[in-house]
Amino acid sequence: MLYAILCYNNEDVVCAWSKEQDDEVMARLQVVTGKLRDQGRLGPVARLMPTTAATTLRKTNDEPLVIDGPFAETKEQFLGFYVVDCASLDDAVDVARELADANPGGGSYELRPIGAFFPGKEAA
Amino acid sequence: MTDPAWINTALSSARPQAVAALLRYFRNLDTAEEAFQEACLRALRSWPEKGPPRDPAAWLIFVGRNSGIDAARRQSKQAPLPAEELVSDLEDAEANIAERLDGQHYRDDILRLLFICCHPDLPATQQVALALRIVSGLSVKQIARAFLVGESAMEQRITRAKARIANADVPFEAPGPVERSERVAAVLAMVYLVFNEGYSAGATEIANRAPLCEEAIRLARLLLRLFQTEPEVMGLTALLLLQHARAAARFDANGELVLMDDQDRTLWNKALIDEGLALIDKAMRHRRPGPYQIQSAIAALHARAAKPEDTDWAEIDLLYSVLESMTPSPVVTLNRAVAFAKLRGPEAALKLIEPLAPKLSGYFHFFGVKGGLLMQLGRTDEAREAFDRAIALANTAAEAAHIRMHLDRLSVPSPTPVKAPAKAPSRQLQ
Numbered sequence: 292m293l294y295a296i297l298c299y300n301n302e303d304v305v306c307a308w309s310k311e312q313d314d315e316v317m318a319r320l321q322v323v324t325g326k327l328r329d330q331g332r333l334g335p336v337a338r339l340m341p342t343t344a345a346t347t348l349r350k351t352n353d354e355p356l357v358i359d360g361p362f363a364e365t366k367e368q369f370l371g372f373y374v375v376d377c378a379s380l381d382d383a384v385d386v387a388r389e390l391a392d393a394n395p396g397g398g399s400y401e402l403r404p405i406g407a408f409f410p411g412k413e414a415a
Numbered sequence: 416m417t418d419p420a421w422i423n424t425a426l427s428s429a430r431p432q433a434v435a436a437l438l439r440y441f442r443n444l445d446t447a448e449e450a451f452q453e454a455c456l457r458a459l460r461s462w463p464e465k466g467p468p469r470d471p472a473a474w475l476i477f478v479g480r481n482s483g484i485d486a487a488r489r490q491s492k493q494a495p496l497p498a499e500e501l502v503s504d505l506e507d508a509e510a511n512i513a514e515r516l517d518g519q520h521y522r523d524d525i526l527r528l529l530f531i532c533c534h535p536d537l538p539a540t541q542q543v544a545l546a547l548r549i550v551s552g553l554s555v556k557q558i559a560r561a562f563l564v565g566e567s568a569m570e571q572r573i574t575r576a577k578a579r580i581a582n583a584d585v586p587f588e589a590p591g592p593v594e595r596s597e598r599v600a601a602v603l604a605m606v607y608l609v610f611n612e613g614y615s616a617g618a619t620e621i622a623n624r625a626p627l628c629e630e631a632i633r634l635a636r637l638l639l640r641l642f643q644t645e646p647e648v649m650g651l652t653a654l655l656l657l658q659h660a661r662a663a664a665r666f667d668a669n670g671e672l673v674l675m676d677d678q679d680r681t682l683w684n685k686a687l688i689d690e691g692l693a694l695i696d697k698a699m700r701h702r703r704p705g706p707y708q709i710q711s712a713i714a715a716l717h718a719r720a721a722k723p724e725d726t727d728w729a730e731i732d733l734l735y736s737v738l739e740s741m742t743p744s745p746v747v748t749l750n751r752a753v754a755f756a757k758l759r760g761p762e763a764a765l766k767l768i769e770p771l772a773p774k775l776s777g778y779f780h781f782f783g784v785k786g787g788l789l790m791q792l793g794r795t796d797e798a799r800e801a802f803d804r805a806i807a808l809a810n811t812a813a814e815a816a817h818i819r820m821h822l823d824r825l826s827v828p829s830p831t832p833v834k835a836p837a838k839a840p841s842r843q844l845q
Contacts, residue, residue, distance in 0.1 A: 304471070306636060307428035312420065343639040343652070344693045359697060360643035366470065395421045397469050 293334065293405040294375050294383040296390065299367040300398030302341050312395075319393035327375055327386065334374030334410065342368050367399060374405065422462050426455050429472035430552045431637055435524035436476045441483055444531070444549060444577055450483035451475065457482070522641055529638070530590065533601040536583050541576035542605045543612070548573050550637075551630045560623040561612060599642065603651050603707065606634045610655050617813035619670060628659050639694075649698035650708030656691035657714035660684040672817045676723040688718045709738045728757040745771040745781075752784055761791040779808040783818060795825050 308316070327333040342361040349356045361368065373390070377383040380402070387400040430451070437447035454475040468474040532546040544562070547553045553561075559569035590598060613627030635652040642648045664678035695715050698708050713734050720726040735751035749768055756764035765788045768781070775781035786801035802822050809815035 301428075301470075303432075304425055304428045306633065307424050309424070312424060340690050340693060341636065343636055343643065343649075344690055344697070346697055357700070358644075359649075395418070396425060396467060397471075 292377060292379075293408055294377045294386075295403045295405050296373040296375060296383070296387050297369060297401040297403060298371045298373075298390070298398065299365075299401065300370055300394075300396070301366065302368045302370060304396055305370060306341060316394055320390065323386075323389045323393050324373070332376040334376070334408075335413075336371070336373045338371040339369065367397075374408070419459070419463070422459060422467065425462075425467055425471045426458060426475070427552055429475050431525055431528065431550050432472040432521060433475040433479060434549060434552075435528040436472075436520070437479050437483065438528055438531075439520075439524055440480050444580060446483055446487075447479075448549065449486070450479035453482040453486075454479035525637065525641060529602045530598045531580055531585055533598065533605050534580055534583060534585065535598075535601065536579055537576055539605070539608060541572055541579070542601070543608050544569060544572050545576045545580075546605055546634070547609065547627075547630060550634065553626070553630065557623075557626070561627050563620075599638075599645075599648075602638060603647065606631050606638065606655075607651060607707075609634065610658070614658060615810065617670070617672075617811035619812065621666070625662070628655070628662065631655055632659060644701075646698035646701040646703050647705040647707050649694045650705060650711045653691040653694035653698065654707055654711035654714055656687045656694070657711060657718050660687035660691065660718065666813070670813065671820070672813045674817075675717060680721065683718070691715065691718065704737070704741075706738060706742050709734050709741065713738075726757075728754045732758055745774040746778070749775065749778075749781055749784055752788075756788060756791070761788040764788050765792070777808060779805055779810060779814060782808065783814075786818070786821065790821065790825065799825055 324333055324336060345359075345361040347358045347360060347362050349358060373386075375383065375386050377386060383402045387402055391398070391400060433454070434447055434451050437450045438444065441447050441450065457478050458471075458475065462468070528550060529546070532549060533542045537545065540562075544558055547558050547561075548555065555570050555573065556566050558573075559566045562569065564572075609627050610631035613624045613629075613631065616624035616627075632652070632655050635648070635655050639645075639648050639652050660683050661675070661678065663684065664680065664682035665673055667673050691711065692715055695708070695711050698711075713731050716727050716731050716734075732751060732754040735747065735754055739747050739751065748771055752764040752768045755767050765785070768785060768788075771781065782801045782805035786798045786805060789795075789798035789801060799822060802818050802825070805818045806815050806822075809818065
């Protein structure tokens with residue numbers, strides 16, 4: 292089954308990383324994703340810009356509202372996701388655990404089985 | 416992650432929120448700062464063992480508040496409270512305080528802190544020093560180095576600023592809407608000033624001053640989080656991101672300033688540019704233009720040009736004319752002259768800047784631009800004269816060296832037409 296592994300962390304902390312620290316984390320995460328890719332299990336991966344760059348469109352009874360900012364103000368923000376083919380939930384938890392180990396500090400990973408998947412055309 | 420470098424990053428990222436909340440408790444900058452320092456010391460002792468807490472800011476606020484209260488008790492010669500006992504029981508207390516820190520408190524605390532640092536009674540130099548010390552947590556030594564003054568002079572500047580705040584009867588309640596928008600404008604100006612201090616540094620000073628650019632971007636993001644729907648805050652943040660994106664290309668291996676036309680654009684930081692462009696897009700939707708948005712839109716046109724010749728000078732000229740009408744200033748007109756020269760030739764640009772001479776007679780960039788235009792027109796004697804004036808007025812060694820390079824070119828009779836220096840007069844065009 293395909294799982295979306297959604298990454299949440301405090302973006303204040305992530306934004307405070309020095310370039311060296313950021314590069315270090317990315318290199319460690321790429322070890323994890325590289326393994327998954329070699330096994331043919333890795334789907335799209337995205338790292339999102341800070342929530343200050345986000346815009347939310349909220350449906351109303353009338354015209355939808357376009358609001359600056361993320362969908363919700365939370366202590367940890369949605370910062371990125373991985374799509375991974377996992378044999379079981381245990382397997383997905385293991386992948387998330389590896390990602391968590393590669394990543395310093397706090398944060399959370401939400402494991403969401405994917406209901407329908409449309410990979411689309413990969414953007415440049 | 417229990418590595419000291421990561422712990423330091425966690426501490427510094429929690430700093431604005433923690434100091435701001437401690438200021439709410441203690442209503443005194445020094446006490447709040449000391450309480451935060453104490454909390455950091457305890458964090459450095461406890462986090463490597465136990466791992467960082469889930470919410471570092473809440474932990475620091477809780478521990479800082481206790482140690483502050485403890486210190487006050489000690490001072491009033493009462494028996495000290497066994498603070499460690501409280502600390503050991505932190506999990507529940509932390510969850511509790513984290514709950515109360517959500518939303519409105521967070522916003523009000525940080526605003527209060529920023530407003531205090533940008534108090535109208537303080538001159539700009541003190542505002543900047545205070546914000547870098549209190550909000551960003553730079554050491555006095557770092558700030559002194561960045562501003563090229565002695566450590567004790569900077570210490571004094573900060574002490575004086577704090578004394579003024581203490582005497583100014585600063586209200587701790589959030590100000591009303593009108594005052595608030597004025598104060599926000601002051602905070603934006605302070606952030607821009609911090610950035611420019613870093614940006615205008617020469618190559619030799621860059622190691623000491625470049626952190627100012629990053630601090631300014633952090634402060635801008637902090638502000639943007641508080642004012643998510645303010646297009647000018649988006650504009651300022653975008654402006655800083657777009658300018659900082661060019662940092663790696665602005666000096667060559669010898670520390671000489673490289674003008675935008677000659678920069679290796681592959682060295683520009685694409686992630687920063689993309690974020691800047693995204694923020695401008697958001698700001699534009701509000702249809703409430705302001706000076707920071709216009710300047711960031713100009714920076715965006717440069718960022719979007721893969722090659723110098725792709726630059727949309729007509730649009731840049733138009734944006735400068737809007738900026739001129741919004742904030743009339745000879746410096747803005749001087750900036751416009753660069754676009755003007757590209758569009759209509761050096762003669763027209765020279766005509767545009769001639770009336771500025773009386774107002775800009777002490778301004779390095781005026782003579783740099785003027786010399787460049789005269790050089791393009793082949794009026795070498797006048798160009799040399801303008802460049803000489805520019806060197807006399809240069810703010811950094813890199814600026815002087817750059818003009819000297821033009822002078823050298825002038826003295827060598829060159830068979831090919833002299834390359835136009837297209838000297839960018841303002842920092843944002845460099």
